Amino acid sequence: MAVPLLSAPTYAVESTAPEHLYALVDIGSNGIRFSVTSLHPLTSRVLPTLFTDRAGISLYDAQFQYSTAAPVRNPIPDATIAQITTALQRFSTVCASFKVPEDHIRVVATEATRTAPNSAEFRAAVTKAVGWEVELLSKEDEGRVGALGIASSFASVEGLVMDLGGGSTQLSWMISRQGHMKAAESAVSLPFGAAALMKKITTSINAAAVDSVGAGIQQDLSNAVKSLNLPAELEEIAKKRGGYTLYLSGGGFRGFGYLLLGAHDLKPYPIPIINGFSASREHFAHLADSVGTELTPEQQEGLASQFRISGRRASQVPAVAFLVRQLLKSLPAIREVVFCQGGVREGCLFQKLDVPTRGTNPLVAATGIYAPPGAAKIVRLIGDGLPKSTPEVFWLEIVPALANLLNFHSGVAREGRAAAGLHFTTTGLLGGTHGLTHQERALLGLCLCARWGGEVAEAAGGFRTRLEQVVGGELAWWARYVGAVAQAVGAVFPAGIVVDESAAATEHGEHDKRRLTRLSEVDSKLSFFARDQDRKSHLDIVLRVRVTKDDPDTSALMVHKTIEDIAKVGKKKMCEGLGYRRKIAVIWETD
Template sequence: MVLRGELLDTFDYDMVDIFNEFEDAVHHKSPAKVATEFPSLEWLRNGNPPWMGHGDKLIGIFHPKTGQQIPIPDHVITIVSETLRQFVVICDDIGVHRDQIHFIATEATRIAKNSAQLLQAIKAETTIDVELLEKEEEGQIGTLGIASGFMAMKGLVADLGGGSIQISWIVSQRGYIRTSTQGSFSFPYGAAALTKKLEDLQKGKSKDGAKYSIQLFRERMVTNFRDAYSRLEIPDTLVEEAERDGGFRMYLSGGGFRGWGYLLLNLSQSHGNHYPISIINGYTAGRDQFEDTKTIEYAAKAAHEIFRVSDRRRSQVPAVAFLINALAEAIPLGIKEAHFCQGGVREGYLFRQLSSSIRKQAPLEVATRNFAPGSMRRLQELIESAIPNPSTDGIRRFPPDFGDHVIKAFANVMYVHMFMSKETASTTALYSTSTGILSSTHGVSHQDRSRLALMLQARYRGELPPREVEFRDALRSIISPEDVWWAQYLGRVGFLITCLYPGGKIDTSKPVVLFSSEWSWNLGKKKNKEGLILRITLQKVQEDPARFERVLRNNIKKVMKAGKKKNWAYLEKSWGMKVDVKVAEEGKIIDWVGNSGDIAVQFAPPQAAIPWAVIKSVMQVPVIEGEQMAALLATTEKAVSIISRGQVYESVYLKNAPADTLSKNLESALITIYKTALALLYESGNLFAETTTKRVLQSLLKPGHVSGGLEGMASRKMTCCVLCSRANLTQ
């Protein structure tokens, strides 16, 4: 556990009003009494201290007249030490070991005149040493803190404290983080420092004179920002994306920017607006909203109280607005989106402890694993099988922003609320990602929170009381209409799965159920509607006490209703498609698979022709064992998919690539996976060519043989993905 709390940060440049931060110590005391009890603080009584510049940062507490740095007040040291002692007591109560408690402090604490006194006091109260971060290390850890807030990020980053602003760029993908070799460029334009600077520029001047001085200062800021941009060595890929998308994505951290984010959030939840999520990390504002400084300044003045914005932050809003206007003008191509981050030094310190293999994991998926049902992987495969592969012309495809980590998280938690009443299950599931069990999960975008919430709500048949319909519609508004449709379709598929397996465990003694899906262009009464077909194959058995076929027949209409226009989201533009569900017992579908394969292989990559010849010959063998049929179909799908993906990897990463070690390793890995896929198909063909008795003996003597081969193929696939990721990072 790491503490980098507000009290420990008292002397960082972000803490400029001692009385606001330690109001308990001076609450209800008159100015005269304050002057008597705390003489060293009396000069702070009427507002923020006039900070003095030291290099490119404003750090520490300085005397207003002499400019000399003054010591940390004794009573503040006492408050900090006692607060940390209480923190340790809390850790003991919840079972946190002492070696897992870390106190860290930034540069401001390290350079304080009586820093040693503060550290000794903390050690005496808690028996724990404070780790002082060097300036360079603080910057690195701060960057990791920002990266911890998002699964992936590419764009510019800016950290706004009270004394300074740091600007750089970042690329974070699959646990690997790149940033500028120049580090970050720092300017003394922090929220508190800039407030003081703008006041000084106007003192003793006429209105026109003050306006002229501020304009000159603004031009100097713009020049400095543009110079920093040119020296940051921003990768060409980021610049090209900005040119294509209409500006850079900008990730904003630090108290100054978070205050601005909360003001934007306040506007989006008032005056008839109903933004559904009140979590700052992952909150995104478009260019027009972010740069509408006049509206935000007015809101800061007019509102009686603003969620998570103190009076001190409110007083700094004009300075932050001034900064944002200068920054927006200075950045070539402009700012497309502003993404607000909660992560800082504390989160970065924790994130640094993790290996890249752990960093790359999706927080939403990891956070839901404790809720996963017994057959989570099999259930997840069923859900994924309800999504067709991209069409050959590329027109139809599952939305790329709808990541598979959301689907995995859905498979993990789709049983969590099943014990609730019908009156509350859908509503509770709908709120679970914003105020419920998943609300505190760090590193999740608001869009992913919305997707998962809508999937869960649909999984419980989507029944909502009138009051909650508005919240559901607000969640829908922050993702695309296409994503809204897929969320409710997959939620309905989840409902069907839970009808088949109410306990979340797939019993091998029950009939095997397989899902597959495809695009169609001849649905509807007139056979002229586009959509998808969900095909459900049910193992034919003599006895079926679970009545699987009847369960399917009774509930497939719920899935088909996803294709009804009345169930599409009517936002600015509705989106949806027809859905048909076909149920067939095993054996009746073999001819259909063979015919479809003959057609599809004509459009597939050349590598797929040989595997399909093997697959088709295998499928001529009479098959009646459901489990073995499931293994064959899984083998077929995985093999063809992986071989096709290999062709893409060759085209993107090996064509015209230099003959370096990375390229050779990737080529070798692709050859290995091609061999593995073909060998597995060959073994599957031999297995299904055997008599029923031999197949049964084979399954008894070598259980999991085919699935083990699939796992090996998946492992080699992962090796290729990692090598391609590294190749991508080097380009």
């Protein structure tokens, strides 16, 4: 459902109405997460978060005492319970401020609470403090909910999935498309979370003992993969792609992902968001191989100074690197790894959505509230300007989102529009949107920049270059082309494609009623026909542009310029640095 741009403020108020709000507490092994999320029907697919916080309380560490002997598990200390109940009381105040209904508040707990010697007493203390029951997730439920969290993180998922907690690791497989998800009947839960594994490494007597731990993990992982019975469909996908995609969730893996992001060839890497960040097997393995099983104080301090790496995460990096080395030796051939923000919290919320809502493309759902009138026709019009060779990602995701945002930045000063569009998906309004890959963020930002002419100041120009390097020269070129076509459409239809005849008659008079009625027939004002042409073994694009003769909306100087600018995208000088180029011939026709 598209909502006109002027309706966005109304939606913003409705989205915070109490009936749409859900509060969740995730009591994990490494920390406790709190959130308030809006599940308003228009944007629930991207799980918009109104409040989020985390208490760095490790229930795993609180229960274990380690020496060179076997670890001893103790009850959760009273002091730790007091810290947790105080944090929950604070969150209770937050929920009251947002007016979250009591039946929309959920507290879930995983491994460390489930196996604590005084689990019942701990949960009773929570209920006494805030009146909320603590829901214990079984191993099977934890794996299932975690899988839903990963499914929520992308439009589609096809591969192996791992969720690394503090005390345990879940391994499964998943195929998720258009809201339908197929996964292993139950994820395999293995007792080597980041905190648990770090304790095993640090209490090992010598290197041989550490190697023995690694051999045991490899065996457990190999057995786990066999028990999952990977489906033939997934094996076929992996065969075509040259290996499996491994989706990684959980704080330990995300911390490792931020280290990979910091070590990226692009400096600074332009997208400061972990969800959707991907790395090749080679880069993943190289980082793991560069980290030893012990860190000097200086090394740990250096890690903790990096973006989004806390002191605690830094201390666990050797354990995560150790696990990565074992899993790359044990799992089927991994082609790339993709990092996910989604976990138990996101899975619990995603579970509430129906299949059609889950199947909505996250990028389209996030931008739909800004759609101008006639957005569907704008999609068709831009699509007519693209040849069949246009990469699929533009047809499925980028063009619909671009149509929704076609005029969003028109109120920005002219010199700032291209830059505002360029940053919109990373540090702008879509920066916090859940469910997007880095490729999607980069492509839409580049298209929005081109839609407003592509002229940016020097600093923004460097950012644009890095975004283009994220997606590669070929997709970057197509983003410029698609954005240029959108710019021409926006010049002809600056208020969208208006089809409300009665409103036109009332507000603008009979003359404007006739003019606005013509806009409902897109082809009578502006139409495109694009085709690929093989000319001397070089594939070019021929774009036919048909406009209405002597119509001021299409014959004005500024409109002509935007159409002529489409051809400039294929000029040799304009393609320098991309390593990809398509020549463009624009042919004008009039009725």
